[in-house]
Amino acid sequence: MTTLTLSKALNEGLRKALENDPKVLIMGEDVGKLGGVFRVTDGLQKDFGEARVVDTPLAESGIVGTAIGLALRGYRPICEIQFDGFVFPAFDQIVCQLAKMRYRSLGKLSLPVVIRIPFGGGIGAVEHHSESPEALFAHTPGLRVVSCGDPADAFAMIQQSVNSDDPVIFFEPKRRYWDKAEVDVAEGLAAALPLDRARVLVPGSDVTVLTYGPMVRTCAEAAVAAAQDGRSLEVIDLRSLAPLDTATIVESVRKTGRCVVVHEAVVTGGLGAEIAARITQECFYQLEAPVLRVGAYTTPYPPSRLEEHYLPDLDRVLDAVDRTFGY
């Protein structure tokens, strides 16, 4: 076991992926010499060379389009989009090509492309640098959309994503890059939870709290706080946002009868809406309260002075938990 930050765990996972398969490449703006603005690819160009860790010009559509061509020729490219808001010049390639080529070829062509996107706020950055656009991708058939919540998952999930024959949009919780935890970097992937499965992080009996990415830690803290009030929260880290692990979600909510979905993204049209609809359909007779959602307000990401009011926090999670008892 080694103590690693989430960003270093990703770095180690990427290193493993590069070591294990010569077809794995990394590309993006300033990923090579600099090692990425968050240093996730630090040292990889030095060790694997400029042909495998490629600094590109400023050209997101070009980066993803090129990755598609590489993938169709047998490579497994990993693209870094520097910040959430910069993915949109590439959105066309992702939604119109990357997501659909397998379907168009009757399953003959696969596109093992990983697109890493640091997402979410909490670091005092502004618009384009703090956003949570995951629902746009989860809404697109053909993409796998995942997010890691801690260093151990970061290490395993990035490797699993590289191994996936489907394109994966890999959302990295930016404000948790510096969170530390024990990671077994010698451990292979055999024992790791599959990429498309949710994890029951904190078992509980009163309310199911579903979350992912940066809010995982917040919800785990909420469970500790709620326990002091005698309430038992079951916190589930969804990990995979598309496809959703509906079975794990349903099993929990049928048990607790109450559910709160927590994400940093704007509530309107967010993943919480999809999840609430599924739960309503599958757990209607067990529900003691409507599924409540905690997320950001429906407004563009505010400047740093206001972000603490904008982002969901412990209090907003606990408040929603309380409200599930009001019905």
Place this chain on the structure above:
Amino acid sequence: MTGERRERRAQLATPLGPFERMAEIRAVEEHIQLLFNEGHVRGSTHLSNGQEAVAVGVAAAARLTDVVTCTYRGHGQALALGLTAKEVIGEIVGRTVGCAGGLGGSMHLVGPDVGLWPTFAIVGAGLPVAVGAALASQVNRSGRAAIAVFGDGAANIGAFHESLNLAAIWQLPVVFVCENNLYGEYTRIQLSTPVSDLADRAAGYAIPGLVVDGQDVAAVTAAVSEALERARADGGPTLLEMKTYRYSGHSKSDPGSYRPAGELDQWLRRDPITIEAGRLIDGGTATAEQLAAVSSRIAAEVRRAAADALAAPQPAVAEMLIHVHG
């Protein structure tokens, strides 16, 4: 506000105007660095010190009714167009006196009354918007031109190509001003761009492309004025490449250590404020002592503006919710 901004814009036409405004931009940027260092603001900022002549030259050449789309490295451009130091600093430190009420921050300055549309923090995004403004002028014969200011890195994103092509086939009154400061973030231009003069790319669109000394405010003003004149006379778009340099790193957290030793010093020897001072002194417009006095007056004004900005209230939390829809 508008009156003061317009007055400030008109000052650029006075003999000392460009010198004063460049000195002000320099002082503001130095202050902003300080405010970040002292922890008054979280997050990042992109300083334009070293590039003052481009901002001031563009503003001096443009009419008040023209529009300028520019980037997150836009503090200088905003000041040059007429926004006050208090409005710019206030915005960056998130106070209600800021040009966007403290809701925009460093990368999103705005002042439509003097031609500053909300600045663009997505690289390349401002180019097609300027083209749209120019198309409107062509349709309604308003004589208003558009200027897109962007970096060398932006010349490699698709929006650049689409915009220059559209402007060229429709012969629109738009001037593309590329601030070639040799770096896009941490990457030197030679590693991202095959041509050494981005102005050469104009040939691909059959429009004029010129290399301009971006450290010489008179040269910038002359080149932009000429391009605007051509644009207004239905002569179509122009690509101007301003050779310039940013003295600071890309953003607050970047010390710029990837730059070869001595490069910064070499550019400091071509400092735009010093060059303009030399011209004023050589031409007998002002003495070195007079210019030194002007500089210290401006430094004091900027200090006061920063203090006023910091003393102003922060926006109420509810403010962030009310401007989403009309």
